[in-house]
Structure formats: C-alpha cells, structure tokens
Amino acid sequence: MNNRLRVLRAERAWSQQDLAERLEVSRQSVNAIETGRYDPSLPLAFKIADLFGLAIEEIFVNPAKEQDQ
Amino acid sequence: MQRTTPAGRRYLKRFTPTMLAYVVAVLGTSVAVDQLHPTGAALATLSILPALPILAVLVVIGLYIREETDEYLRQRVVTSMLFGIGVVLAISAVLGFLQIYRAIGQVDVFWAFPIWCGSWGLAQCVLAWRDRMAGGEA
Numbered sequence: 001m002n003n004r005l006r007v008l009r010a011e012r013a014w015s016q017q018d019l020a021e022r023l024e025v026s027r028q029s030v031n032a033i034e035t036g037r038y039d040p041s042l043p044l045a046f047k048i049a050d051l052f053g054l055a056i057e058e059i060f061v062n063p064a065k066e067q068d069q
Numbered sequence: 070m071q072r073t074t075p076a077g078r079r080y081l082k083r084f085t086p087t088m089l090a091y092v093v094a095v096l097g098t099s100v101a102v103d104q105l106h107p108t109g110a111a112l113a114t115l116s117i118l119p120a121l122p123i124l125a126v127l128v129v130i131g132l133y134i135r136e137e138t139d140e141y142l143r144q145r146v147v148t149s150m151l152f153g154i155g156v157v158l159a160i161s162a163v164l165g166f167l168q169i170y171r172a173i174g175q176v177d178v179f180w181a182f183p184i185w186c187g188s189w190g191l192a193q194c195v196l197a198w199r200d201r202m203a204g205g206e207a
Contacts, residue, residue, distance in 0.1 A: 026073060028200050029141035035203050038141050 002061040005034045008052050022051055076136040083129040091122035123182060145196050153189035157181050 009019050016034070020027040025044070032038035033048075040048065049056045098115050101107070107115055130150075137143040161181070167173045 024138070026139045026142055028145075029139055031200060031203060032141050037203060038144070041140055044140060 001039045001063060002036055002066065003033065004059050004061075005030075005048070008054075008059065009034075019051075023047055074137060074139050074142065076133055076138065077142075079136060080129060080133040083132065084126065087122050087125045087129055090125070091119060094119040094122055146193070149189045149192035149196060150185075152192035153185040153187075156188035157185045160184060 005019075009016070014022075016027045016030045020030045023030070023044070029038070029040075033040055045056050045060060049059055052059060098118050101115055102112070105111075134143060134147065137146070164173070164176050168176070
C-alpha cells in the first residue's frame with residue numbers, strides 16, 4: 001500500500017531506526033511499510049497515525065481510490 | 070529469527086540448550102545402541118530419546134511466533150516456514166510416488182525435519198536479502 005511515511009519521517013528528520021524505536025518495531029518493518037512491501041495491521045496503522053498526529057487515510061493511500069489521486 | 074527483538078532473544082535462550090540436549094541425546098543413543106544392543110521396548114525407548122528435543126524445538130518455535138510482537142518479522146518467519154513446509158511436501162509427494170512404483174528404495178523419514186529447517190532458513194535468507202536490497206537508509 002502506498003503511503004507518505006517516508007515524507008513524514010523526513011519532515012521530522014527521523015531515521016528509519018528512530019521511527020522504528022518510536023513505534024516499537026524493527027527497522028525492517030519500517031522499511032517494508034515505507035516501500036509498500038508490507039501493509040501494517042490496523043493497530044499498527046493507528047499507532048503510526050497517532051505518532052504523526054494524523055488520520056490513517058492521511059498517511060496511507062486507499063488502494064481503491066489510488067487511481068483517482 | 071531476529072536476535073534484536075525480545076522474543077528473538079528468548080527464542081535463542083530456549084533454542085540453544087534444546088539443541089545441546091539433542092546432540093547429547095543423539096550421541097548417547099548411538100553409544101548405548103552400539104554397546105548395549107537393546108531390543109524391543111528398550112530399543113524403541115532409546116530411539117525416541119533424540120526425537121524429544123526436536124519436539125521441544127517445535128514448541129520453542131511456536132513460542133517465538135506467539136511472543137514476537139513485531140508483526141512484519143513474524144510474518145517473514147511464518148512465510149519462510151510455509152515455504153519449508155511446501156518443499157517438504159513436494160519432496161514427499163515425488164519420493165512417495167517413486168517408492169509406490171518401486172523406482173527407488175527406502176528413504177528415511179528422518180530427513181523431513183532437516184529439509185524443512187534448511188528450506189526455511191534458505192527462504193529466510195532470501196527474504197532478508199530482499200529487504201536489504203529494497204533500499205532505505207539504515
């Protein structure tokens with residue numbers, strides 16, 4: 001699933017490791033989510049959204065609406 | 070298995086003594102069978118001894134999967150295990166038919182577990198390599 005994680009992370013000057021520690025996951029997880037190779041569970045997606053103070057749909061692109069954007 | 074997660078570290082703490090027990094059981098059973106030439110129930114009991122640590126390893130693996138809180142790493146491990154199961158089943162199917170039609174002789178069932186472990190490890194390496202190649206900074 002496409003997402004804005006890399007951009008949001010870059011805006012805060014966080015490394016993948018920084019973000020991983022904040023989310024209490026591995027750096028590999030952050031990398032896999034950022035590159036769209038892994039779709040996080042709903043609890044993890046909420047955790048990511050909470051961390052950035054955004055709604056889930058402001059971070060993750062709804063695949064059903066992807067072509068519209 | 071990721072040693073960097075708490076579940077991964079617990080897995081290693083459990084796995085290492087279990088495999089040591091396996092080595093001891095294999096060596097002990099070999100020596101006992103060679104020296105004592107047991108038969109019947111005694112032989113069966115001795116033969117099962119090395120399998121017990123293997124069963125324990127399966128429990129250790131199950132505990133890791135249950136305890137791993139990093140969902141991506143857990144998914145990667147489970148995917149690799151499924152690949153290993155697929156390899157074992159594929160080999161079993163081919164060898165099974167070869168045996169049914171007497172094209173080959175007996176093949177020890179013992180090899181199923183090492184083949185599963187090997188295939189799992191191979192898949193795990195490939196997925197880890199794919200992750201490294203996927204880019205992203207460290």
